[in-house]
Structures are given as structure tokens and as C-alpha cells.
Amino acid sequence: MKTAVIVFPGSNCDRDAQVSLAQATGTEPAMVWHKDGTIPDGTDLVMIPGGFSYGDYLRCGAMAANSPVIAQLHAHAARGGYVLGVCNGFQILAETGLLPGALVRNASLNFVCKPQVLKVESANTAFTSAYAGQDEVTIPIAHHDGNYMADETTLDTLEGDGRVAFRYAGNPNGSARDIAGVLSENGRVLGMMPHPERAIGGHEGGSDGLGVFESLVGAV
Amino acid sequence: MKATVHIGLKPGVLDPQGKAVADTLGRMGYGEVEAARIGKVIELDLEDGLNAEQADARVKEMCEKLLANTVIESYRFEITAS
Numbered sequence A: 001m002k003t004a005v006i007v008f009p010g011s012n013c014d015r016d017a018q019v020s021l022a023q024a025t026g027t028e029p030a031m032v033w034h035k036d037g038t039i040p041d042g043t044d045l046v047m048i049p050g051g052f053s054y055g056d057y058l059r060c061g062a063m064a065a066n067s068p069v070i071a072q073l074h075a076h077a078a079r080g081g082y083v084l085g086v087c088n089g090f091q092i093l094a095e096t097g098l099l100p101g102a103l104v105r106n107a108s109l110n111f112v113c114k115p116q117v118l119k120v121e122s123a124n125t126a127f128t129s130a131y132a133g134q135d136e137v138t139i140p141i142a143h144h145d146g147n148y149m150a151d152e153t154t155l156d157t158l159e160g161d162g163r164v165a166f167r168y169a170g171n172p173n174g175s176a177r178d179i180a181g182v183l184s185e186n187g188r189v190l191g192m193m194p195h196p197e198r199a200i201g202g203h204e205g206g207s208d209g210l211g212v213f214e215s216l217v218g219a220v
Numbered sequence B: 001m002k003a004t005v006h007i008g009l010k011p012g013v014l015d016p017q018g019k020a021v022a023d024t025l026g027r028m029g030y031g032e033v034e035a036a037r038i039g040k041v042i043e044l045d046l047e048d049g050l051n052a053e054q055a056d057a058r059v060k061e062m063c064e065k066l067l068a069n070t071v072i073e074s075y076r077f078e079i080t081a082s
Helices: A014-025 A070-078 A088-096 A152-160 A210-219 B016-027 B052-067
Strands: A003-007 A030-033 A045-048 A082-086 A102-104 A112-120 A136-143 A147-149 A164-168 A179-183 A189-192 B002-009 B040-045 B073-080
Touching (some): A014 A045, A045 A070, A045 A088, A070 A082, A070 A088, A088 A102, A088 A189, B040 B052
Parallel strands (some): A003 A030, A045 A082
Antiparallel strands (some): A102 A147, B002 B040
């Protein structure tokens, strides 16, 4: 399985993403600088890491979503390639239009940083199959703008089509219908605010995040 | 030429910052404040002598592509001679 991590100015989870992908797949991901980098041919999964790309200027993810590498990301997604966006990566995917909705300031106005219990809504996706039989997982969250919003029709469609991958158990940020992670129509693009790459069984504590990467290894 | 772009959250989109501002104004004795909404103003300096119609179309495109996220925000702008 070939993977790549896109790095923006202000990304700060790119190394965690790199370590997680290397651990899960046995192969180092290509680290792709957003401005002049290339997503290598034959890449199965592109990960958009968390952080504060462009200092969150204008809106979280807005500048990154218009960065040169994004045309390649669109082409990768159009080919049916897998994309995983975590935290700022989710915000960027929403800004590119690869995922519906938007992420706005937490309803509490507070930055939230804690282990978060999530409900696995469906283990029947490329990103969650390893969680079969596991209703809840604990994965850390750390964000200021994780409040997921979309119009009611979009929310109904997401729920009706099984495109809500994770929900919060105890809503930390005001997200509509407790949504923590959503899938694209073809099920190959996942955006989620929680950080699975920060829970892979190392010093950081917890290993519930590994399942996302193991599921992908199984799917590819 | 100058384009002044006003961006605000659409009606129905929760504005916790606006709410905090309105609450604080209320606590300060400005009880007449029923609500506050916070938006952004972006001033763009444009080349002089642009065709007005073209400038209008280009700024609209900028709003759609980058300056506003129309899932949650609405925008309006005016173009002035400078």
C-alpha cells in the first residue's frame, strides 16, 4: 500500500501521520510539500494532517484548499483514491468541496483538547472495518473549530446513506447531530476531527486510532 | 480601484462570538442589544482603469473561490474608484 502525506505551512501532525502510516503499512509514506510536491503515481491513500495551515487565516483550511497540490488531490479522489483528512485536514477537505458541510468555531468558544469517546456508526466502511464489534472507541480531539455544520437536507443524506462514520458520545463542540467524521459519496474520502494518529499504542496513550489505518490496509 | 467585500454568517448559522459580544454588552448595561453578528471586511486594492463589469465578475469569482465559504457565509461587495 502506497501512501502520501501532504504538508502545508502550519501542519503540525504530519510527523504523527508519517509514523502511523509507516507503522500500519510497513512502508514510509511520501511526504509531499503542498507547493511544489507531487503525489507519486500509484498512491493508494493521501492523508491530510492536522495543524493550523496558513495560521488558520481567513477560515480554517481556506488557503490550503486553494494550494497548488489540491488539483492533484482532486485527481486522486476522482480516480477513486483514498483520502483521510484529520482535524485541519477535515477542514481543508470541506473547503475543497470533497466533503460536504463546513467546520465552524466550537459552540463553547473554547479550544477542546482531551480523549474523546466516539460511537462507531458503521464498521462497514474502508476506514472502520477493523472496529467491527466495537461500538465505542476513544480517540483524542484537539481543536477550536470542530463544530460541523451542513444544511438539514445534506445531514439527512449523510445519515441516510451511511456516510456518518463516527459520532461523538457527549458532544464537545456543538456539531450537528454529534457528527465527528463524514465520508464522501463513494466512501473513499473520510474527514474526521478526532486524531487517530495520536492513538496508535505509543507513549501518547491509547491505541484505538490504529483501527482506522488497519481498516485502510485491509481495504486497499 | 478598490473592492470592499463584506462577509457574514448566513442566517441560522450559530455565531458564538457574536453571542459572547451581545452578552457582554448586556452585562455592561447596554440592555437594548438583542443580538450581535460578527463578520469580516476585506479591502482589495485593484489596478486602476479596470472595466467595471469585468472587475465585478472577477471579485465575485474571488468571493466564491476563496474569500467566502458559501456553505456558511454570505457576501456582498462594492467597487469604488479608490
